[in-house]
Amino acid sequence: MSHCNTIIDTLRQRGYRITPQREIVVDILAHAGRHITAEEIFDQMQKRIRVTNLSTVYRTLDVLWEEGFACRNDLSEGKTVYATHQHGPHIHLVCRRCDAVLDANSQVLDAMGEEIRSRYGFDADLQHLSIFGICADCSA
Amino acid sequence: MSHCNTIIDTLRQRGYRITPQREIVVDILAHAGRHITAEEIFDQMQKRIRVTNLSTVYRTLDVLWEEGFACRNDLSEGKTVYATHQHGPHIHLVCRRCDAVLDANSQVLDAMGEEIRSRYGFDADLQHLSIFGICADCSA
DNA sequence: GGTGCAATTGCAACTATTTGCATTAAGGAT
DNA sequence: ATCCTTAATGCAAATAGTTGCAATTGCACC
CATH class of the missing domain: 3.30.1490.190 (Ferric-uptake regulator, C-terminal dimerisarion domain)
Structure with missing residues (x-):
């Protein structure tokens, strides 16, 4: 089972609802293999789903961070970057x-x-x- | 010599120009004795100087941080807080x-x-x- | 498969922070 | 004390991230 299925399943077990938007964010983040900004995730996401919103990305990243699946880093470059713990x-x-x-x-x-x-x-x-x-x- | 005079003198030695705005920001920060936001500094600052600007506060805090006199912390409360190292x-x-x-x-x-x-x-x-x-x- | 309710979304407005640029002023040289 | 250079300021506009709210939709229960 891939890393992002594990994340999705665990979120569901913890009572979160799994929306297409959330699955896509998790997938993009888990496969990025590097630190990535909310904006970058949003750009990639728009190629896969018609209507969506940057604040949904931010909210999903918040959940992933609160639940311990993602880390957020302010590298003092003006933007916050995110990664899954898979990144090492x-x-x-x-x-x-x-x-x-x-x-x-x-x-x-x-x-x-x-x-x-x-x-x-x-x-x-x-x-x-x-x-x-x-x-x-x-x-x- | 007080902590904030040390900071001011060192900044001058390093080639920074000492403006009233900078002196006030350093003074407020050094005497806060706690973590403080840019907005709080600006509010206190306005009581002492007629015309001033929030971006000046941000720019001064950047300098203090770059030069190692202040620390900045994102405590994930939506605002960034600052303190001098005096704070311990x-x-x-x-x-x-x-x-x-x-x-x-x-x-x-x-x-x-x-x-x-x-x-x-x-x-x-x-x-x-x-x-x-x-x-x-x-x-x- | 249909129903209900609460979680999630999209949107728009808002807050926090940064930046470009014309103007001002610190401080070294005279 | 005055002049000159250029760093720093104030302002306004831009960017990053958050939040309130009405509309939508996952999913637990039947």
Whole structure:
């Protein structure tokens, strides 16, 4: 079963209604394989369904984010980007000066997630963390 | 010397021009002692200066953020909040379900910052990290 | 297969933030 | 103190994202 069927089925089990619009958004997001904006999803969506609306895209992305199927990232480029967790866990190191985005892994992340869980009972989503700072080039 | 004089002087040294508007924004932000929105800063600012503009506030906050004097946080409440680092380092644990924000400290943060610096040469700003997830109440 | 009700949609209006551009003014040189 | 350069401002228009509401439609129940 594909990743997007899993998402759709789980949403249905949780009491959400599955509309064609939602299926299309999930499909586009799950197959994007990269970070994508709401606008891009809307553009692709319009090729598949006659009448639809940007706010439906935003609302669906909200649901996916609340339910833990998508991550949203403000990479400080003026737009928010979204991805499914399929895209793989990593940290975005976003430079405040040049806006460059460096993808990183951190072995410390798991330890931090565990610490947060044990101390605060908070289930942190560390799949796509954005961390701001100054990149090597800019601090040189 | 107060914190906001330090900021102003450093900005001047770095080649920024110090306008009354900038001084006021820095002063309000440095003395807020909490997270504050651009709109709140603008409201307070209007009590001190006749003619001014919201976009000036946004532009000044951008500079302060780029130069490392302020942090910006999207707490997913529809507005972005700002603070100086004076406010003290901590993590915001933001619940995706109920939007509750829990402030936390993490001993693991320093280790992570060090790891990121040594592996990627990236100077991460971990003073005010926002981490999304599900809070203890909502996961119960 | 038909019915009912509440969730979801499309639309339009609204809020938050950014940007282009003409004007103003900071601050280094004189 | 005045001049000059160019960064910063104010304004208005644009862009990103949200929200209220009437119309539509999924889907649970018969």
